[in-house]
Amino acid sequence: MPSNGSNSGAAVWAILRKECRSEWRTRYGLSAALLFAITTLTSVSFAVGRLTDRTDMLAALLWVVLLFAALASLSHAFVREVEGHTLTLLRLVASPTAIGLGKLLFNLVFLVVIEAVTVPLYLMLMGAPPPRWGAFLALLGLGSLGLACAATLIGAVISQTRGRGALFAGVSLPLLLPVLAAAVSGMRAQWAGGPIAAEARLLGAYAAALLAASLLLYDHLWED
Amino acid sequence: MDREVRMIGRLALFLWIAGWMVAAFVWAPLVPVLGETTRVLYFHIPAAWVTVLALAWSMGHSVLYLRRRRIEHDHHAAAAAEIGILFCVAATISGSLWAKAMWGSYWNWDPRETSIFFLLLVYAAYLALRSAIEQEERRARLSAIYSALAFVTVPFLMFVVPRIYFTLHPDPIINPRGKLDMDPRIRIVFFAMLAGFTGLYFWLQTLRVRVARLEHRLDES
Amino acid sequence: MSAVLASAAPDTAVALEARDLTHRYGRRTGLEPVSFALGAPGVVAITGANGSGKSTLLRIVAGLLRATGGTAVLTVEGHAIAPAERRCWVGYAAPELSFYDELSVEENLVFAAEARGLDAPAAAAAAALARVGLDSRAGDRVPALSSGMKQRLRLAFALLHRPPVLLLDEPGSHMDDEGRATLAGLVEQERRARLVLIATNDEREWRLAEQRIELRGRGLGHPA
Numbered sequence: 001m002p003s004n005g006s007n008s009g010a011a012v013w014a015i016l017r018k019e020c021r022s023e024w025r026t027r028y029g030l031s032a033a034l035l036f037a038i039t040t041l042t043s044v045s046f047a048v049g050r051l052t053d054r055t056d057m058l059a060a061l062l063w064v065v066l067l068f069a070a071l072a073s074l075s076h077a078f079v080r081e082v083e084g085h086t087l088t089l090l091r092l093v094a095s096p097t098a099i100g101l102g103k104l105l106f107n108l109v110f111l112v113v114i115e116a117v118t119v120p121l122y123l124m125l126m127g128a129p130p131p132r133w134g135a136f137l138a139l140l141g142l143g144s145l146g147l148a149c150a151a152t153l154i155g156a157v158i159s160q161t162r163g164r165g166a167l168f169a170g171v172s173l174p175l176l177l178p179v180l181a182a183a184v185s186g187m188r189a190q191w192a193g194g195p196i197a198a199e200a201r202l203l204g205a206y207a208a209a210l211l212a213a214s215l216l217l218y219d220h221l222w223e224d
Numbered sequence: 225m226d227r228e229v230r231m232i233g234r235l236a237l238f239l240w241i242a243g244w245m246v247a248a249f250v251w252a253p254l255v256p257v258l259g260e261t262t263r264v265l266y267f268h269i270p271a272a273w274v275t276v277l278a279l280a281w282s283m284g285h286s287v288l289y290l291r292r293r294r295i296e297h298d299h300h301a302a303a304a305a306e307i308g309i310l311f312c313v314a315a316t317i318s319g320s321l322w323a324k325a326m327w328g329s330y331w332n333w334d335p336r337e338t339s340i341f342f343l344l345l346v347y348a349a350y351l352a353l354r355s356a357i358e359q360e361e362r363r364a365r366l367s368a369i370y371s372a373l374a375f376v377t378v379p380f381l382m383f384v385v386p387r388i389y390f391t392l393h394p395d396p397i398i399n400p401r402g403k404l405d406m407d408p409r410i411r412i413v414f415f416a417m418l419a420g421f422t423g424l425y426f427w428l429q430t431l432r433v434r435v436a437r438l439e440h441r442l443d444e445s
Numbered sequence: 446m447s448a449v450l451a452s453a454a455p456d457t458a459v460a461l462e463a464r465d466l467t468h469r470y471g472r473r474t475g476l477e478p479v480s481f482a483l484g485a486p487g488v489v490a491i492t493g494a495n496g497s498g499k500s501t502l503l504r505i506v507a508g509l510l511r512a513t514g515g516t517a518v519l520t521v522e523g524h525a526i527a528p529a530e531r532r533c534w535v536g537y538a539a540p541e542l543s544f545y546d547e548l549s550v551e552e553n554l555v556f557a558a559e560a561r562g563l564d565a566p567a568a569a570a571a572a573a574l575a576r577v578g579l580d581s582r583a584g585d586r587v588p589a590l591s592s593g594m595k596q597r598l599r600l601a602f603a604l605l606h607r608p609p610v611l612l613l614d615e616p617g618s619h620m621d622d623e624g625r626a627t628l629a630g631l632v633e634q635e636r637r638a639r640l641v642l643i644a645t646n647d648e649r650e651w652r653l654a655e656q657r658i659e660l661r662g663r664g665l666g667h668p669a
Contacts, residue, residue, distance in 0.1 A: 007562025014559035018545070025547040085543040089553075089602075091509060092532045092542075093560040153373060157366050163356035171353050174345040175373060178380040206380055213376045217369050219529065220290055223511040224362065359471060361513075443472050 008101075011094035015102025019077065020109065029080070030113065033073035037118045040068045041125065050127035058128050059187030063143070063180055065122060069114055070176075071169045074151035077103045077110075078159035091222055100152065100218035107148045107155075115140060128191075135190040135200075142203035143183035149210040150175040156221050178206050237427060241420040244413055252413045264322045266413060270421035271315035275343055277425060278308030279378070282350075286371035289364055295440060298364035301371060302354065303432035307425060309347040316340050339382045346374050360443070459485035459521055459609045459640050461506065466515035468501050476501045477662050478515060485609060485640035488632060490654035492646060497662030499644035500539060503612045506642070507537045521609060533561070536603030539614035544587045550574070550598060551583040554605060561606050573601040578627050592619035600631065611641040617650050629653060
C-alpha cells in the first residue's frame with residue numbers, strides 16, 4: 001500500500017501548534033474564557049462568602065465553576081473552524097482522528113491555563129484550607145482530562161448543527177456528570193484527609209473510556 | 225387478515241395489562257414494609273425497565289447505523305428514544321411519588337433517583353441534538369455518534385457512581401438485579417406486568433418506526 | 446439522464462473510475478448518475494450548468510463527501526485508495542477552500558506541509574509559492590490578499606504535496622490575465638505526469654483540456 005504523506009503524529013503536533021499560534025494571535029477565545037471564569041467565581045464568592053469550614057461545599061463549588069468555564073469555552077475550537085470555513089483545509093491535510101486529538105490537546109492546554117488562574121483565586125477568595133497538593137492536583141488533572149475529552153468531541157458534533165452555546169452545554173452535561181460526581185467526592189475526601197484512590201481510578205477509567213470511544217468516532221464526524 | 229391479527233393483538237395487550245393491574249389490587253398481598261405503596265412497584269419498576277430497554281435499543285441501532293449506514297437503523301434509534309423518554313418520565317414521577325409516600329420527600333438524589341434522572345438527561349440531550357439538525361443523513365450520523373458516546377457513559381453513572389453515595393432505596397426487598405425475596409403472588413403479578421410493559425414498548429416502537437418510514441418515503445418523492 | 450462517457454486508456458499509475466455515481470441532497474439530486482474511466486496523464490474538463498454537480502463530483506473524488514449512490518474508485522499503482530485516504534493523493538482547490546486569516550500565506554502552507562508529514566515543510570511551501578508566483582507575498586496575512594491572489598494560494602495548496610491527481614474547481618475565477626497565464630502554464634506542466642480534472646463553465650479553461658465530461662443536471666444553484 002503506497003503512502004504519500006500520511007503521518008498522524010506529525011499532524012496532531014502541527015495542529016496543536018497551529019491552534020496555539022492562532023489563539024495567541026487573536027486571543028479573544030482565551031480572554032473571553034478567563035473573563036467568564038472569573039465572573040462566575042466572583043459571583044459565587046459574592047453570594048456565598050468564605051467557606052473555610054465547609055470543605056464539602058468548597059469542593060462542589062470549585063467544580064461547578066470549572067464546569068461552567070469549560071462549557072463556555074471548549075466548543076470554541078471547532079466553532080472557529082466552521083465559522084472561518086477552514087474545515088475543508090483541515091480535512092484535506094489531516095485524518096479526522098488526528099484533527100480530534102490535536103484539538104483535544106489544545107483544549108487541555110486551554111483548560112490548564114484557565115485553571116492556573118481560576119483555582120488559586122478560588123482558594124484565596126473562598127478561604128479554603130490548604131489542600132493536599134498531590135491529591136488535589138491529581139484530581140484536577142484527571143477531571144480536566146475527562147472534561148476535555150467529552151467537550152472536544154461534542155464540540156465537533158455541535159459545530160455542525162444549528163444550535164450553539166446552549167445546545168453544547170445541554171448535550172455535554174450528561175457526559176460530564178460522572179466527572180463532576182467523582183471529582184467532587186475526591187476533593188471532599190482530600191480535604192477531609194481521606195484517600196482518593198477510588199475517585200482517581202474512576203476519573204482515569206472514564207477519561208480512558210471516552211478517549212477510546214472518541215478515537216473510533218471521529219472518523220464518522222465529517223462526511224459532507 | 226393481517227389487520228385483524230393486529231387488532232386482536234392490541235386488544236390482548238390491553239386486557240393483559242388491565243387484568244394484571246386489577247390483580248395487583250385485589251389478589252397480590254402487600255409487602256409489609258411498604259404497606260399500601262406496594263402497588264407502585266408494579267408500575268414504577270416495569271417503567272424503569274422499559275426506559276433501559278429502549279435506551280439499549282436506541283444505542284444498538286445507532287451503532288448499527290454507523291456501521292451499515294441504512295436509514296432504517298436511524299428510524300429505530302429515534303423512535304426508541306422518543307418512547308424511552310416517555311417511560312423515563314413515568315418512572316421518574318412514579319418513583320418520586322413513591323419516595324414522598326415512603327420517606328416524606330419527593331427527591332433526595334439517592335443513587336437510583338440520580339440514575340433515572342441521568343437517563344432522562346441523556347434522552348433529552350439526544351432529542352435536542354436531533355432537533356437542531358435538518359438534513360436527514362447528518363442528523364442520523366451525528367446523533368448516532370452522540371448515542372455511541374453516551375453508551376460509554378451510562379455504565380459509569382448507573383453502576384459505579386452509586387458506590388460512592390449512600391442509598392435509601394429499598395434494595396433488600398425488591399432488587400431487580402439480584403434474587404427476589406418476594407411472596408409468590410407478588411412475583412407473578414410483577415413479572416406479568418413486566419411482560420405487559422415490554423409488549424407495550426415494542427408495539428409503540430413498531431408504530432413509530434412505521435410512521436418514520438412513511439415520512440421518509442414522503443420526503444423522497 | 447446519464448452523462449457522456451469520456452473514453453481514456455487507463456494508465457498503470459493512476460486510474461479514476463466512476464460507475465453510476467450520483468448524489469442527493471435531501472430530496473434534491475445534486476449529481477445525476479455519471480460514469481467514466483480516466484487515467485493519468487491527462488487533463489479532463491468537467492462541464493455543465495450551474496447546479497449540475499461539478500463541485501459535488503470533485504468533492505466526492507477528493508473524499509470530502511460520501512456519495513449517496515454509485516461508486517468512484519481511485520487506483521494508484523494498482524491499489525484502490527479509500528475515501529479517507531484520498532487527501533494524500535489528491536490536490537484539491539475550490540472556491541470554498543479558505544485559509545486561516547490569522548496566519549500568513551507562508552504559515553498556512555507550512556502548516557499544511559507539516560500536517561501532511563512532508564519531509565521539508567518550509568522548502569515545499571516555498572517551492573509551491575514560487576510556482577504560482579506568490580513568493581513575494583509570503584509574509585502577508587491572508588486577508589490582505591486580493592481574490593486573484595487567494596486563488597493562486599489555493600493552487601499552491603493543491604500542488605504542495607505533489608499529488609498524482611489534481612482537482613481544480615473553477616481555477617481561473619477572480620484571476621487577471623497574468624494569473625490565467627500562470628494557471629495555463631501550471632496545467633501544461635502537470636498534464637505530462639498527472640491526472641488533472643478541471644470543473645468549469647469558462648471556455649478559456651475548457652481549452653486547457655484534452656477531454657470533456659459534460660454533466661447533465663437540472664440545475665439547482667449551489668449545492669450545500
